Each structure stands twice: as C-alpha cells, then as structure tokens.
Amino acid sequence: MSTNQTHVMNTKEVKLDKLFSPLKIGEREVKNRIVSSSHAVGFDHGLLTERHLRYHERKAEGGTGLVMTFGSASVYKESSASYGSVSLWDPRNEPFLIDLAKRVQAHGALIMSQATHMGRRGSSIISGRSIQAPSAHPEPVHREISHVLRTEEIQPIIDAFADAAATLERCGWDGMEITAFGGHLIEQFWSPVINDRTDRYGGDFEGRNRFAVEVLQAVRAAVSSRFIISFRMAGDPKEEETGLNQEDMLEIAIKLDELKCIDFFNISGGTGTTYNSQTAFVPGDNFKRGTYNHLTRRMKKHLSVPVLVAGRILDPVQAEEALENEDCDLVAMTRAIIADPDLPKLAQEGKLAEIRPCIACNESCIGRIYSGMPMICTVNPSVELDILDEIGKAKNVHHVVVIGGGPAGMEAARVAANRGHKVLLIEKGDRLGGKVNIASIVDGRPHYAEHVKWLEKELKRLGVEVRLQEEVNMEKLVSMNPDQVIVATGAITSAMPEIGQKGTTSVTDIDVLSGKISIEPNSKVLVYDREGRYRGTSIANHIAGLDVAHVEVATPMWSVSEDLDEIQKAVMYKLMAKLGVKLKPNKNLIVKDDQAVLKDIWSGSEETLVEYDYIVFVGYEQGDNALYEELTSLAPTLNIQLIGDALSPRRLNNAILEGSQAGRVV
Numbered sequence: 036m037s038t039n040q041t042h043v044m045n046t047k048e049v050k051l052d053k054l055f056s057p058l059k060i061g062e063r064e065v066k067n068r069i070v071s072s073s074h075a076v077g078f079d080h081g082l083l084t085e086r087h088l089r090y091h092e093r094k095a096e097g098g099t100g101l102v103m104t105f106g107s108a109s110v111y112k113e114s115s116a117s118y119g120s121v122s123l124w125d126p127r128n129e130p131f132l133i134d135l136a137k138r139v140q141a142h143g144a145l146i147m148s149q150a151t152h153m154g155r156r157g158s159s160i161i162s163g164r165s166i167q168a169p170s171a172h173p174e175p176v177h178r179e180i181s182h183v184l185r186t187e188e189i190q191p192i193i194d195a196f197a198d199a200a201a202t203l204e205r206c207g208w209d210g211m212e213i214t215a216f217g218g219h220l221i222e223q224f225w226s227p228v229i230n231d232r233t234d235r236y237g238g239d240f241e242g243r244n245r246f247a248v249e250v251l252q253a254v255r256a257a258v259s260s261r262f263i264i265s266f267r268m269a270g271d272p273k274e275e276e277t278g279l280n281q282e283d284m285l286e287i288a289i290k291l292d293e294l295k296c297i298d299f300f301n302i303s304g305g306t307g308t309t310y311n312s313q314t315a316f317v318p319g320d321n322f323k324r325g326t327y328n329h330l331t332r333r334m335k336k337h338l339s340v341p342v343l344v345a346g347r348i349l350d351p352v353q354a355e356e357a358l359e360n361e362d363c364d365l366v367a368m369t370r371a372i373i374a375d376p377d378l379p380k381l382a383q384e385g386k387l388a389e390i391r392p393c394i395a396c397n398e399s400c401i402g403r404i405y406s407g408m409p410m411i412c413t414v415n416p417s418v419e420l421d422i423l424d425e426i427g428k429a430k431n432v433h434h435v436v437v438i439g440g441g442p443a444g445m446e447a448a449r450v451a452a453n454r455g456h457k458v459l460l461i462e463k464g465d466r467l468g469g470k471v472n473i474a475s476i477v478d479g480r481p482h483y484a485e486h487v488k489w490l491e492k493e494l495k496r497l498g499v500e501v502r503l504q505e506e507v508n509m510e511k512l513v514s515m516n517p518d519q520v521i522v523a524t525g526a527i528t529s530a531m532p533e534i535g536q537k538g539t540t541s542v543t544d545i546d547v548l549s550g551k552i553s554i555e556p557n558s559k560v561l562v563y564d565r566e567g568r569y570r571g572t573s574i575a576n577h578i579a580g581l582d583v584a585h586v587e588v589a590t591p592m593w594s595v596s597e598d599l600d601e602i603q604k605a606v607m608y609k610l611m612a613k614l615g616v617k618l619k620p621n622k623n624l625i626v627k628d629d630q631a632v633l634k635d636i637w638s639g640s641e642e643t644l645v646e647y648d649y650i651v652f653v654g655y656e657q658g659d660n661a662l663y664e665e666l667t668s669l670a671p672t673l674n675i676q677l678i679g680d681a682l683s684p685r686r687l688n689n690a691i692l693e694g695s696q697a698g699r700v701v
Contacts, residue, residue: 051351053358055383058365060341061298062261063209065145065365067100068358069379072301072345072367073149073212073267074106074400077119077409080161081109083131087121089421091135094372095144098379101365102139103212103265105148107219111195114152114167119409123150123199129206136207147210147263150199152192154220155181155229156307167192169223169230169237169246175276175309176601186234189246192220196250197257200264210263210298213250217316218277218307221247222269225287228278229308244290255296265343266291267301270330274305274312285334292338299341299365302331310605318347320395321479321606325353328362335363343367349393349482351382373400373412388492391415392485398569399688402600414486416446416692423695429454433518435701436461438507438662441469443679443690443697444523445490450698451519452497459500459515461507467491469525470680471687473548474570477577479606486691509665512673519674519701522663523694526656526680531563533626540649544574547651558584558648561633563624565590566654567597572607572616574651579614584649589619589633624650656684676700 055067071094078086087104094102105121112124122128139146155168158177167188168181184192200211215221223229224246230237236245254264268288271281291297304327305315318326327346335342341364348354354366372378374393381390391414399413410418417424433456437448440462448460466472468487475484494501512520530541544562546552554560560578564571571588572595579586588595588611595611595618596604611618622633631644644650663677678693 051355054355065100068365070101070367071099071372072369073103081122083128088135092138093376095139095142097376101145103147110150110199132206145209149212151214152220154223156218193249193253197253200254201257204258204262212265214267216267226277251296263298265299266297270302271304272306273315274308276308301343303345314605317401319397332362394482405600413688416695426453435519436517437521439523440467441525443694446691446694447521447697448499449493451701452499461502476548477573521676521697523679524659524681526684527659528656530652534631544653556583560584560586560649561647562588562651564653567592568599571653572596575616576610579616587617589622594620
C-alpha cells in the first residue's frame with residue numbers, strides 16, 4: 036500500500052493463494068508465507084522460561100508458517116546484551132530449546148532463532164562487562180564508549196556465532212538468523228563512519244565486510260545443509276551517521292549472497308544508531324503501510340534466494356498484495372500476529388473480519404522493551420497473562436449487564452458473550468469506543484480506533500444487545516435483575532478548577548479533539564501536561580498543525596513527555612520541532628492573586644500567563660465511579676465489578692486487560 040491510511044479488508048471472495056502456498060527455503064519447505072520475525076520480549080534476563088515457550092508455541096498453533104524467536108539473542112558471553120535478550124551461549128537454556136522446537140514443529144511450523152552480537156549498542160550497567168565495538172565511537176543512543184576489539188578478539192566472536200548455530204541444530208531447531216539489523220556489530224563493521232580500523236577488518240569495502248563474511252562461512256561450516264541460515268539487514272539504514280545508503284546495502288547483500296551460505300534474506304529499514312533512526316527500524320503508525328516493500332522488491336531482483344519483508348504489513352490482504360506484486364517471497368506479520376496469533380488460521384478459513392487488528396501504537400510491545408519492561412500487547416491481553424487466551428464456555432448462562440461502551444466495557448461484553456452468557460451493554464453516548472474515538476483523531480494514529488471497530492463487529496456477531504444514548508440509575512438496573520453487573524463508566528476529565536482568569540479559556544485536550552472547543556485563529560495556547568506520556572505532545576502538535584495558534588507545552592517533569600518511550604518520543608519531538616512548538620519543562624502551574632502562573636521548580640522564577648488565550652490541561656482526570664458507589668451501597672446483593680478508567684484512569688492496555696478478566700469472572 037502506498038499510504039498509511041487504514042486498509043479496509045474486503046472479506047468477500049478474497050483469495051489468498053500466494054499467502055498460503057508453500058515455499059522452498061534451502062532444503063526445507065515452509066507451509067505458508069507468513070512469518071513471525073524475531074523480536075525481544077524481555078521476559079527474563081537471558082534465561083528461557085515456560086512463559087517464553089508458551090508465547091512462541093501459540094504463534095505456531097495459530098498457523099504461522101515460520102516462527103522466528105529471540106530478537107537480539109546473544110551469542111557471546113563476553114558481550115553486554117540489552118533489552119532482556121536470550122543468551123544462546125548459556126547451556127542452561129538447552130532443555131528449553133529442545134522443548135520449544137518440538138512444540139512449535141508439532142503444529143507444522145518451522146522454528147528459527149535470531150543470533151547477534153550487539154557491539155556498541157548496549158550498556159555495561161547491568162552486566163558490568165564493557166561493551167565491544169570495531170572502534171571507540173559511542174552510539175548516540177547508549178552513549179557508552181566501547182572497548183575496541185583487538186584483532187585477536189574477533190575470532191572468538193565468530194566462533195560463538197558458529198557454536199550457537201550448532202547448539203540450535205543439536206536441539207532440533209530448523210535454522211538461525213544472523214542479524215546486522217538495528218545497528219548491531221556487523222552493521223558497525225560495515226560503516227565507514229563508525230569503523231575506523233586499520234587492520235584487516237577495516238579500511239576498504241572488503242575489509243569492512245570481512246567480519247560478516249567470516250561469520251557466515253563459520254556458521255555454514257558448523258551445521259548441516261538442511262539447517263536454514265537467514266540474514267537480516269537494512270535495505271536502507273535511513274541515517275547519515277552510518278555512512279551507508281541503499282546502494283551500499285545492495286552491494287553488501289549481493290556480495291554475501293555470492294557466498295552461498297544464506298538461504299534467505301530478511302530485509303527491513305532503519306538502524307539503531309540515533310534516536311531518530313530507531314523509530315524507523317520498528318516503524319509505528321506514522322509510517323506508511325508496507326513501508327519497506329520497495330527495498331525488498333529492489334533487492335529481490337538481484338538475489339538468488341528468497342526475500343522476507345518486514346515493516347508495516349498489518350493484514351492478510353495486504354500481505355497477499357505484497358506477494359502478488361513480487362515485493363517479496365515471505366511476509367513478516369509480527370505485530371499483527373502478536374495482536375492475534377490466530378491470524379493465519381482465521382485468514383485461511385476466510386474469517387478475515389474476526390481477526391483482531393494490530394493498531395500499530397508500539398506502546399506496549401516496543402515501547403515497554405525500550406523502557407526496560409517485558410513486552411505486552413495493548414489489544415491482546417493474553418500476551419501479559421496467557422491464561423486469558425482461552426475463553427471457556429460457562430456452565431450456566433447468566434444475564435450480564437455492562438455499563439459503559441468504551442474499550443473496557445466492550446471487551447468485557449465480548450468475552451462474556453463468548454462464554455455463552457446473555458449480555459446487555461448500555462452506553463450513554465451515541466457511539467461505542469469511548470475516548471479511543473477521540474484519541475484517534477490526532478495525526479499519526481490512523482489505526483488507533485481499529486480495535487474498537489473490531490470489538491463492535493464482534494459484539495454484533497456474538498449477539499450482544501447494545502443500547503446507545505441511555506442513562507442508567509440504580510432503580511433501572513435493579514429492575515433488570517442481572518446476575519452480574521460490570522461497571523466501565525470511564526473517567527471524567529477536567530481543567531484545573533482554580534484557573535478562571537479573564538481573557539483565558541481553560542479546557543482539556545478532550546474538549547479540543549471532540550470539537551467542544553475550537554481554537555480561534557491567531558491564538559496563543561499553553562498545553563499544561565502532568566501526565567507525561569503521549570497526550571500532552573499529541574494535543575500540542577494537533578493544535579499547532581491547525582496553523583491557527585502559537586503553541587507551548589509546559590510540564591512539571593524533567594522533560595516534556597518524560598515517561599513516553601524513546602521510540603515514540605523521537606517522533607513527537609521531531610514533529611514539535613517542525614511545527615514550532617516551544618517546550619517548557621520543570622514548571623509548576625499555580626494560582627497566585629487569581630492569576631495562572633508558571634513557576635520554575637528550581638529557580639522559583641514566575642511567569643504570569645495573562646497573554647495566553649487558552650490553557651489546555653492534560654492529566655486532570657478521575658474515575659467516574661459514582662454509579663458503582665451507589666450500587667455497592669444501596670444494592671449490596673448485586674454481583675458488581677468496577678473496571679478500566681472508572682476504577683483508575685490509566686492506559687488502553689489496562690482497560691482491555693481488565694475487561695477481559697471481568698468477562699471471564701462471570
């Protein structure tokens with residue numbers, strides 16, 4: 036697809052013949068073209084657990100043809116791996132490797148592991164071991180100065196790649212992916228900017244490519260011809276700091292292909308070299324769909340083996356189009372499969388409308404990893420609690436009433452209906468979806484509302500009765516004689532109540548996005564954000580993008596969007612710079628002499644805000660739990676649950692998780 040607009044799947048007479056055709060890879064055959072590419076999960080520091088095994092097996096159970104595991108898995112004990120990467124060098128993992136291979140292959144899928152040395156892209160903080168790199172240039176993201184690898188220290192790393200491959204084959208695995216992608220050690224050797232060595236591993240193109248060549252040759256020699264070797268690299272690093280462009284990457288790929296060691300290439304874009312380029316190697320919803328198809332299409336014409344594309348392939352129809360257009364031979368649908376591991380199975384059965392869509396927010400998967408937390412999925416709560424994957428049928432049919440049609444209430448109704456209960460959902464507004472509908476208005480999130488649209492279709496399919504524009508009080512609810520009540524009435528947003536100075540309009544981001552308040556031309560707007568995540572900078576950019584106002588963002592935190600992960604933060608900061616949004620961190624908003632004042636936390640200096648036409652408040656919310664409190668007080672025999680923002684205003688993933696749990700309690 037050529038744009039980042041949402042792609043409406045035509046579910047009538049869709050043919051996915053290419054997607055579900057087998058493909059020869061080396062001496063093996065994969066049953067379909069759907070791949071879950073390797074990604075980090077952060078479940079533990081280096082060691083595998085049963086949780087890892089269930090997570091990857093679930094993808095195979097759902098019909099994925101090739102399950103690639105363990106993003107950035109470390110091959111070398113002396114390196115400092117990051118992001119909770121699995122340690123392929125650790126013998127304690129071997130029993131788990133054997134078990135996982137058997138479990139994935141039992142579903143007819145092939146299984147591979149990624150393998151790497153991250154070089155300077157890491158930190159010694161946790162391990163205490165120095166990071167290693169071709170040269171001493173620190174990476175702008177991690178900033179640590181590396182130990183420069185001596186010539187004699189390189190061969191043990193090459194041997195470690197070979198040992199990892201031999202271990203995987205011994206444990207029954209089908210293959211291993213060697214990666215340069217994301218600014219890892221191999222890419223660092225390639226770079227004429229990062230690699231300033233004067234030995235045989237530096238200098239001209241041949242010298243800078245030598246490490247990659249020797250790794251591939253060593254791995255190929257360590258395993259049988261049936262063991263698949265893939266190679267992941269950027270078709271375009273999208274960063275001048277590497278000194279590598281599309282032509283360089285194509286030349287490298289052709290030279291590596293000539294070695295006859297690689298069974299397929301995995302091509303994507305971006306690198307981990309800078310904050311800006313990090314956003315490109317796991318592209319979010321601000322990137323167009325199929326954003327790297329042009330790179331794989333070009334490389335495919337010059338390579339002798341199959342090519343896998345990775346980057347913004349979100350649904351089976353789009354994947355089929357990529358194959359039909361000869362953009363690739365295999366399609367990575369990793370985040371789409373995280374959102375719904377049954378995507379392949381449902382697609383093959385023609386049930387495209389039942390596939391839970393990925394909303395491409397990157398908030399819970401990539402964002403959490405980059406914030407040092409285990410990944411989850413915003414729309415699929417079973418990634419966090421895999422017990423939620425199974426929706427068993429209830430022994431007795433109950434009458435369930437859900438109050439509130441936001442994502443928490445909709446998910447609760449969906450799960451309860453799936454269990455066989457009679458479900459009524461009541462929403463006081465004129466549409467389902469809650470604040471998600473409003474949040475999706477801002478630029479850069481065209482898919483954000485797709486999940487609540489899917490929930491709405493699922494409620495209809497499952498026979499849930501939905502009543503819109505209906506208020507509920509205790510008397511009406513009790514008269515319905517429900518067996519279970521789920522209260523998901525959301526949150527109440529407000530402006531800072533003390534601000535009421537003449538000439539300044541105090542509003543919330545919800546007021547602006549919903550159209551309740553229109554920003555007048557030539558206005559001066561201050562966004563005051565005490566949440567520190569996405570919403571503050573998002574509304575600032577939205578207003579600035581209207582080209583009607585001068586916009587500033589103030590916050591009491593160290594920085595604007597302090598708690599937003601660095602992948603999303605880079606996108607927001609870049610857009611703020613483009614739109615001319617001014618940043619004012621470390622500021623408390625107070626009322627002094629009936630006037631709004633920004634007070635610097637450290638210097639104590641004050642700025643009176645009389646010249647601002649609007650103050651937009653973000654993070655001033657509280658749970659709307661009045662109905663719940665009334666019910667528990669006056670109807671104590673009712674079985675009642677309070678979930679989502681009504682319990683406490685938090686993230687979308689919390690609302691969906693609690694909705695899923697509530698629907699199972701019934």
